[in-house]
Amino acid sequence: MPIARIKLISRNKIDARKIASQIIEIAKAAGIKSKGPIPLPTRTMKIATRKTPCGDGSHTYEHWEMRIHKWLVQIDGSEVALRQVMRIPVPDTVQIEMILS
Numbered sequence: 001m002p003i004a005r006i007k008l009i010s011r012n013k014i015d016a017r018k019i020a021s022q023i024i025e026i027a028k029a030a031g032i033k034s035k036g037p038i039p040l041p042t043r044t045m046k047i048a049t050r051k052t053p054c055g056d057g058s059h060t061y062e063h064w065e066m067r068i069h070k071w072l073v074q075i076d077g078s079e080v081a082l083r084q085v086m087r088i089p090v091p092d093t094v095q096i097e098m099i100l101s
Contacts, residue, residue, distance in 0.1 A: 034075040
């Protein structure tokens with residue numbers, strides 16, 4: 001039976017966890033094996049910018065940070081379960097990558 005690896009990528013940690021829990025519930029209801037959600041390393045991007053656009057004045061900076069959270073869910077590739085996973089309403093803040101192997 002093929003295995004489906006589903007990677008969830010999001011800036012909002014809560015949205016990604018909700019989608020992952022829905023996928024796990026679908027797998028349990030279908031009676032297939034599942035693993036996860038497995039947290040992958042969080043990518044942190046930091047940017048420091050000058051407060052004044054012209055460069056005059058004191059040398060003060062604003063610091064901005066964006067975190068990208070990733071989760072991995074692995075389920076057996078049952079056709080019924082994968083169709084239900086495809087029907088989950090996904091918010092704009094979450095990106096899903098699905099790999100069948």
